[in-house]
Amino acid sequence: MPTSAPSLDRFAGYGQDAGLDLPTLDGTAGAGLRARFADGSMDAFADTLAAVHNCARPVRLAGTSTTVDTATGEVLSTFSSTDAPLGVLYRPCGNRRAHACPACSRTYARDTFALIRSGVAGGKTVPATVADNPLLFATFTAPSFGLVHGHRGGTACRPRRRDDRTHCPHGRPHWCTQVHEPGDSRSGAPLCAECYDTASAVIWQWHAPELWRRTTIALRRAVAAHLGITESTLGKHASIQYAKVAEYQDRGLVHFHALIRLDGPAAAGIGAPAPAALDGPALAALVRDVAPTVTVLAEPVDADDTPRVLAWGAQLDVRVVTAGRRVDDPDAALTPGQVAGYLAKYATKDVSGLHAEGQHRHHIAALRASCADLAGRAARHHPEDHDYQRMTRWVHMLAFRGHFGTKSRRYSITLGALRRARTRWQTLAAESRRTGQPIDTRDLERRLLADEDDQTTVVVGSWTYLGTGWRDPAEEALAIAAAARAREYDQWRAEQMVRMPDGNRDD
Ligand SMILES: [Zn+2]
Ligand SMILES: [Zn+2]
Ligand SMILES: [Zn+2]
Known part of the structure; x- marks a missing residue:
């Protein structure tokens, strides 16, 4: 040729x-x-x-x-x-x-890719044996706070049979037969702004980092139980390492995409062989068991507000990237390089994407307004310094105060x-x-x-x-x-x- x-x-x-x-x-x-x-x-x-x-x-x-x-x-x-x-x-x-x-955002994306990839496949001083350990790619979502429009890959937004076309108490339809393209300013907007629980959405986003923290604790506990050991001795046998990024969805709430890896004892170094008793599919089953049980009790912002029990959304996606011990599924949908690429791409996206040029998104403005309102109410209600008062600083982030990319200490390099x-x-x-x-x-x-x-x-x-x-x-x-x-x-x-x-x- x-x-x-x-x-x-x-x-x-x-x-x-x-x-x-x-x-x-x-x-x-x-x-x-x-x-x-x-x-x-x-x-x-x-x-x-x-x-x-x-x-x-x-x-x-x-x-x-x-x-x-x-x-x-x-x-x-x-x-x-x-x-x-x-x-x-x-x-x-x-x-x-x-x-x-x-230019600098590309450097950041490249570094993030290198950091994530070395935790998946080794390299950059991380031993290649890390690739033998069970590895999952999981997406944790926000719960629903009401019906929203969305692009559904070329199909109708919210179809309903004619005899099932009900209305909300405000007289707005519970259906939408339009096809929204990606980037449509209505994507993520509630079908009825009055029915939509904007305040709860903001409060959920505020506590989302804590929800994640509790999830990692619950998973550690579940892994210890699976291995038949106590939580306090888990560190001598195994450790759970992760890298995660937050990604804003059209409705203004974040998803967490996480790589979760099972290593041997942390003291044996990054990528030490994981215990044979727990492979990728078993680890995935533990994540699926644990995620729905994790909750955070959110205090009311003032006397007129109510406490809320916060949890993950029902849409939990857990995939096995590496089963462990080189028994990878040859038909696996995801390769380690792909997942590292996804995470690096999400890491450079940010809230600015929700304010697309020339578009005013009412529901994003509503989330921002609600965030400012809740922070103000908390400031009036709590005479002393209270966690909720800090929400004023996170209005532009729609109350998400976590870092976009986080990782456990021994996931890979920094x-x-x-x-x-x-x-x-x-x-x-x-x-x-x-x-x-x-x-x-x-x-x-x-x-x-x-x-x-x-x-x-x-x-x-x-x-x-x-x-x-x-x-x-x-x-x-x-x-x-x-x-x-x-x-x-x-x-x-x-x-x-x-x-x-x-x-x-x-x-
Ligand atoms: Zn720069
Ligand atoms: Zn629609
Ligand atoms: Zn309504």
């Missing part, structure tokens, strides 16, 4: 004749870029843009730092922001949200370790360029990902925050366009890899 070597193919998006897709800028913004050419700082700007990986709103810092050998006290190197190309140190903003910074490794790599590369000494790649990954305590050098610095962002909107637009092009390049490269049978697609 006459195919050219992929490495000879050129990415069409780079080069002299490939312009960037920039929005039309007003005269003043264009003047900023022209000034860069005039004062000769365009190259310095380009270098800075590359150094922050096309971050849209980098942080500007002034100061110095010194790298010291902890054993000898010897100063290995010093760095001053005045040495930086633009005379100021620019650092990536690190924002997780795609709308805030396309995002912090991945970021630290990147900084260490840049330091090594800069040092190598400066001295001409090659980088010693032996055991490099372990050294880059090592804990802070294991480091032989320490960086002492003194920095002043100057501000956030580029000099003008034109520079920001350039950063965003460059980030988009870099993303296209990554996709192009991934396609080349697929075409190469022996391509290393593991990065």
